Amino acid sequence: MALLKVDNLHKHFGGLHAVNGVSFEVQKGTIKAVIGPNGAGKTTLFNLICGALPADSGTVAFAGRPILGMKPYQIAAAGISRTFQNIKMFPGMTALENVMVGLHTKSQAGFWAGMLHLPASRREEKKIRTRAYELLELLEITQFADIEARSLAFGQQRAVEFARALASDPPLLLLDEPAAGLNIYETAEVARLICKIQQQGITVLLVEHDMSLVMDISDEIVVLSFGQHIAEGTPREIQHNQEVIQIYLGE
Amino acid sequence: MTTKKLSALALLVAFMVGVQLTTHVTGTSYYLTQLTMTIYSCLLIIGLCLVMGYAGQISLGHAGFFAIGGYISAALTTFNFRPALEGGSSWVELLNTTGLFTSRTSMFGEPLLSVQPWIACLLAVSLTALIALLIGIPVLKLKGHYLAMATLGFGIIIFRIVLAMEIFGEADGISDVPGFTLLPGLTVNGNLDNRVVNYYIAAAFLISGFALLLNLIDSRVGRALRAIHGAEDAADAMGIDTARYKLYTFVLSAVFAAVAGVLLTHYSGGISPSDAGVMKSVRYVAIVAIGGMASLWGALTMGGLLNFLSLRGLFGSYDDAVFGAILIIIMLFAPEGVLRLKLWCKLKGHKEEG
Structure with a gap:
């Protein structure tokens, strides 16, 4: 098909x-x-x-x-998820946070939930973090989870980018x-x-x-x-x- | 993470209480007036920091949003509907029965019938949000200095409107704005015997607003905003509706500005065209820049310090020039803000990458 x-x-x-x-x-x-x-x-x-x-x-x-x-x-x-030729890691974010952004479409918390730190959004945040970590595991890069993504070697950034793109289950x-x-x-x-x-x-x-x-x-x-x-x-x-x-x- | 945030907020509360106690002990309670005004400016500044530092959009129109909030609330609470009521206007009569109006006497002893402050405040803030939304939809399609110019244009329009319209008092602005009773016993006004209470009302607003924003930047939305700021096309590819997020952030910060405008106007009993001036907007941008753009704490610290010094008259007639100079110096030597100067980071033992 x-x-x-x-x-x-x-x-x-x-x-x-x-x-x-x-x-x-x-x-x-x-x-x-x-x-x-x-x-x-x-x-x-x-x-x-x-x-x-x-x-x-x-x-x-x-x-x-x-x-x-x-x-x-x-x-x-x-x-449809994509990666970029010149890897576009989000600056100032760790590898894990980059992948967490990738989970955007898989989560809902909006402005109100975020500002009020509602229990539902806290639970969701925990799920996002766990799932992002699993994706780093899949790409075999958990050791870089808390390192700023832009400071990683190019090849490692590429793996983070794959994890980020896969986060939305495309x-x-x-x-x-x-x-x-x-x-x-x-x-x-x-x-x-x-x-x-x-x-x-x-x-x-x-x-x-x-x-x-x-x-x-x-x-x-x-x-x-x-x-x-x-x-x-x-x-x-x-x-x-x-x-x-x-x-x-x-x- | 959360405990860290909570302890930082507790420290902020302690600091604000400490400031009040210090003024009490040293017999300098007169500082509280400027401190209260400073706090309301800070409310605007942290909102602007969200737009500039996190969503990566520049706004040179925030004095405009402040003024829309302040002016609408001032106009509604000072406009006298009594002549219309006595003239037999059925509209005013109808509105009067809904409890929209309140009676008081002006400072010249004239009986007044004007809109309840709570209603005026809600109308002012919602109208500001609506205007921000309508302005934001076309304007936020622009980027960088084009966006700055468009928001500057908006600020100038608001300034000219309040200067030109009689209902806004033209060049004199609006005075004799009544106090705003938030809750029984808690009134936002400039009465001397109410000074300490007003300081704490302002502090409560600022700390709650600050806590809301700290939560926000630490959430899914905050991550999306930082992603947009860092690499917009990549954020787009993550399924983030970048236009919508930028717009909502812009509106949210306009609401912060409007709330600050309403409260400060009721506190000082009036508002004048200079509060809507472009130089005010430049000042806010300068303060966010010196605080380090993407740092709510930095914006708060610098907003508190510089506004207070300015209100105490430290910069004299060069007030606006000082803020212009700050902007130039920051852009040249410390685009990341003074708190992230290389030297400072070395002292703190940080290692700068790249």
Whole structure:
């Protein structure tokens, strides 16, 4: 079953046709990667799906429900979580607190409950803390719980970011270049974590430059070039696709 | 965490009681008047601190919200409805039977029929909240200095409105504002024999408001606000409705300003256009900045200290210039506030990262 269905998506920036009629599906429970040379429109595609940019035309359906035109926070609440290329940890917050923010959609306490410190909100706060700690456990980073997230190494921050994104129990996780800025050891670690996330039953869509990571973990790959869908298939098929080889290596 | 917060609050209560006892022992009870006024300003300042330091929005219009609260309450409690009643206005007659009005005599011995202070206060605060909501929806779409300019524009409009309208007393402002009886025996007014009680009324308002905000920043909402301040797009991606949270925070802080405006107006018996002036807004922003932006304790400390010194006339005719200078110096040398100066942190044994 297709969890995410992108159909004939278009986006122009002035004269640049950044995303030009892209269509593909992401099957439930799989890891799908979007690859392509610089300027292929990968990040734009990503931003269209999570609502950070408005699309010109086309449709995006998540679990059968159209999501194009929804605001990012609504898309997040609908069950699509994302990470950022340049890991955006909340400054001045510990790793645990960062993950607690991720539990926002799973909790209710509002201004009144917060100001009056009502028993219900205190109970909820306790639950949030426990759940956030469990997520750090899942990502094997409980030792950093009380350290300010921004002071951690890049790879560790990436793991905190995964925990934060998983906090809302999203059926679909979008990863924007998860290996960006990581060394090969950290990249291998990230690959292992992504597979672990998939084992939790979460569908993953990622944009990535690092070919070794993409080929290792993806079930399917979509190749974009100049905003257009060029090829789609398993890692093996993509590796042997003449057009893809041409795009990456030239004539 | 909570016990730490409670003991800090207990310390604050002890300090405020200590100040009153000191003035009593040293025979300087006259300080209590300025202290009470300072406390009400602090109520506004901690609200502004929430907007600036936690939600990351700047407002140069908070004197405007203070003035809306103060002016509406003052106008309603001083406007004389008696001529209209005697003139046979059925509306006023109807409102009179609902207990909306109260009779008193003005300082010239003239019989007055004006709105009950409690009702005037509630109307003033709700109207301020409504205005903040209506202003906030379009204005909070702006960021950084654009937002500062838009709120500055709002402040200027309020200033010109109170200067221009007869009901607000034009350049003279409104005087002869009656006391505000909160509960039997507890009246907010400037009577000398009521000075100590009024100091404690103000302190009670400030400490409760402060406790509410301390709780808030320590809650799910507070976390969301800090997240918005730190990385708005990431907060958005966490499912936080950033626009709504910014708006509610703005309205909440406007309510703090309005409550301060109402109470201070009834306490000092009047309000004048200078209370709505832009320089007042700049002063509030300067105080929050010097307190360290994201520090309610810092804002409270600096608000208390600087307002009191200013009210005691320490800065003389350079009052506004001093606050302007403070703002420049803080931005240049201690953007994190004086309590977080590098030297200070070293003394405390803190290690600064990055």
